Amino acid sequence: xxxxxxxxxxxxxxxxxxxxxxxxxxxxxxxxxxxxxxxxxxxxxxxxxxxxxxxxxxxxxxxxxxxxxxxxxxxxxxxx
Amino acid sequence: xxxxxxxxxxxxxxxxxxxxxxxxxxxxxxxxxxxxxxxxxxxxxxxxxxxxxxxxxxxxxxxxxxxxxxxxxxxxxxxxxxxxxxxxxxxxxxxxxxxxxxxxxxxxxxxxxxxxxxxxxxxxxxxxxxxxxxxxxxxxxxxxxxxxxxxxxxxxxxxxxxxxxxxxxxxxxxxxxxxxxxxxxxxxxxxxxxxxxxxxxxxxxxxxxxxxxxxxxxxxxxxxxxxxxxxxxxxxxxxxxxxxxxxxxxxxxxxxxxxxxxxxxxxxxxxxxxxxxxxxxxxxxxxxxxxxxxxxxxxxxxxxxxxxxxxxxxxxxxxxxxxxxxxxxxxxxxxxxxxxxxxxxxxxxxxxxxxxxxxxx
Numbered sequence: 182x183x184x185x186x187x188x189x190x191x192x193x194x195x196x197x198x199x200x201x202x203x204x205x206x207x208x209x210x211x212x213x214x215x216x217x218x219x220x221x222x223x224x225x226x227x228x229x230x231x232x233x234x235x236x237x238x239x240x241x242x243x244x245x246x247x248x249x250x251x252x253x254x255x256x257x258x259x260x261x
Numbered sequence: 262x263x264x265x266x267x268x269x270x271x272x273x274x275x276x277x278x279x280x281x282x283x284x285x286x287x288x289x290x291x292x293x294x295x296x297x298x299x300x301x302x303x304x305x306x307x308x309x310x311x312x313x314x315x316x317x318x319x320x321x322x323x324x325x326x327x328x329x330x331x332x333x334x335x336x337x338x339x340x341x342x343x344x345x346x347x348x349x350x351x352x353x354x355x356x357x358x359x360x361x362x363x364x365x366x367x368x369x370x371x372x373x374x375x376x377x378x379x380x381x382x383x384x385x386x387x388x389x390x391x392x393x394x395x396x397x398x399x400x401x402x403x404x405x406x407x408x409x410x411x412x413x414x415x416x417x418x419x420x421x422x423x424x425x426x427x428x429x430x431x432x433x434x435x436x437x438x439x440x441x442x443x444x445x446x447x448x449x450x451x452x453x454x455x456x457x458x459x460x461x462x463x464x465x466x467x468x469x470x471x472x473x474x475x476x477x478x479x480x481x482x483x484x485x486x487x488x489x490x491x492x493x494x495x496x497x498x499x500x501x502x503x504x505x506x507x508x509x510x511x512x513x514x515x516x517x518x519x520x521x522x523x524x525x526x527x528x529x530x531x532x533x534x535x536x537x538x539x540x541x542x543x544x545x546x547x548x549x550x551x552x553x554x555x556x557x558x559x560x561x562x563x564x565x566x567x568x569x570x571x572x573x574x575x576x577x578x579x580x581x582x583x584x585x586x587x588x589x590x591x592x593x594x595x596x597x598x599x600x601x602x603x604x605x606x607x608x609x610x611x612x613x614x615x616x617x618x619x620x621x622x
Contacts, residue, residue: 182324182352182610183297183403183455184481185511187264203262210380212410213520222264224458224511227350228378229407232458232517234264239510243267246488250276257279 185226187234190219200225264510268482277487278310285314285494290446292582294436295453296323296610297481303619305483307490315490318445319615321435321538321580322453324399325352325608329534332428333358334565335558336397339426340371342561346389347373348382349397356604359569363397379411386415386423395557398425403455405429405546406520409527412548412555424557427547430533432456433464434544440472445582449475449493451486454508459524461516462506469502480508527552536604537577576603579612586616593617 188200188209196212202225211217214230223230293299299319302308308317321327337358340347347363354364354375367373372392376382379396386394398408408425415423432453439445452465457478468474475496479489489507496502506512524546533545548556573591578584586592586605596602598614605611 182350182400182608183295183322183453185403185455185458187262189263210378210407210410213406213517213523215519224455226403226455227407228380229410231403231406231455231520232511235510235513239264239267242488242507242509243273246270246273246277246484249280249491250273253276253279256283 183226185224185231187222188225188230190217190221190223193217193219198230200230265482268480268484270484274484274487277484277491281315281487281491281494282312284491284498285312286498288314288316289448289494289497290316290318291449291451291490291493292318292320292445292447293451293486294320294322294432295451295456296326296608296612297455298322298451298453298479298486299612299615300610301481301483301486303615307483307486311490315494318447318582319579319585319612320582321439321535322401322432323605323608323610323612324401324404324430325356326576326580326604326611327430327535327537328353328356328399328428328604329536330359330570331534331565331568334360334568335563336426337361337363337366338563338565339395339557339561340366340373342393342563344392345372346385346392346394347371347397348376348385348394349373350399351375352608353397353399355601355607357571357601359566379408383411383414383420383423386420390422393422393424395424395426398427398429401430401432401453401456402459402524405528406459406524409523412527412552413523415555416552421554424555424560425548426557427528427545429528429546430535431530431544431546433460433467435535435538435541436468438538438541438544439581440468440474442581447474448497449477449502451489451493452476452478454478454480454485454511457506457508457512457516459517459520462504462512462514465504469504473502475502476504478504478506478508478512480511535580537580571602574603576605576613579605586613587620589613
């Protein structure tokens with residue numbers, strides 16, 4: 182019910198935008214995310230963008246997890 | 262898809278699981294509040310991958326599941342009113358009320374239309390000026406701003422035949438009610454990602470501060486959930502419960518201020534009745550005075566009749582985290598996704614449906 186999926190904003194017209202999700206184009210409302218820009222990804226929920234996805238934070242999270250993975254690999258190597 | 266595939270990386274997931282296994286020393290009970298998280302956990306077998314020290318419980322975070330019988334009966338009664346078109350998200354149609362379901366009254370001739378968005382419901386209202394179009398407003402803080410937006414839009418455009426039956430629910434108050442009941446002992450909470458995208462992480466502070474519950478806001482891919490479990494384990498092993506955000510690409514501590522503003526312009530908190538939990542103060546939303554012309558509850562005179570709860574269904578206990586679907590005598594027998602007795606089997610994110618589809622016998 183609270184499902185929201187990433188959609189790429191292709192063009193903006195007033196409170197509406199054309200967004201692409203998994204190859205499909207859809208008209209969405211950006212009333213709740215007035216700060217959105219073309220090229221941003223948004224979290225799309227029942228036809229409305231409910232937040233702009235922070236790409237830097239996404240990269241940061243993946244970097245953290247990758248570091249965790251290499252640390253785990255080292256630790257596993259140490260275990261006899 | 263971007264922001265999805267990266268968060269399903271099997272090697273990274275394995276590393277996070279290894280870390281949880283190594284770090285988790287004492288037995289802890291974590292609740293995933295949101296039905297979306299339950300689906301991720303069941304679908305990817307996450308419970309089985311975690312060490313025995315980490316116990317996972319499902320919470321009441323499924324709006325369809327927590328909609329009370331009496332509220333469903335209201336929607337059904339409204340659908341029988343003359344010249345009324347009911348618009349609803351699809352999940353609600355098959356949920357049994359006391360005597361019927363929206364699906365059954367539709368088969369009997371009621372005009373009930375499934376919509377994906379309130380934008381569609383507004384469109385139906387514009388195209389049917391001679392009828393009243395009622396939107397069945399269910400959902401948490403994720404959905405409520407979109408419904409508020411539709412009411413504001415209707416007011417702006419002068420659409421006078423659009424109404425909302427507001428059955429919205431708010432998440433932090435019900436978590437507080439669960440913790441106050443003392444029925445379920447929890448150590449940590451996986452906080453709902455998309456509810457928090459709207460309200461932010463701060464409304465969860467009370468759980469860490471007043472109840473000593475570790476809280477992590479999580480996204481919905483398997484790696485998101487595993488990362489949140491890892492963070493919860495670390496917090497609890499270190500003995501410092503606090504509120505953290507794992508889902509940083511989607512959630513800011515302050516949330517979406519514009520969405521919050523819209524929600525509070527149109528709605529005000531009210532008591533709400535939760536299936537299995539009962540009445541929880543300030544956990545619902547009703548339309549404010551200025552928007553009462555759109556309130557289906559006030560604008561129609563309908564009688565839902567007395568409430569009748571189904572016999573043997575333990576959805577209520579399951580929603581409180583006291584029992585699991587495997588404890589229910591009806592599970593897989595009298596109650597299946599094809600013939601659901603309770604709402605937890607109807608909604609794809611209900612615990613019973615998740616267990617039915619993903620838990621091996």
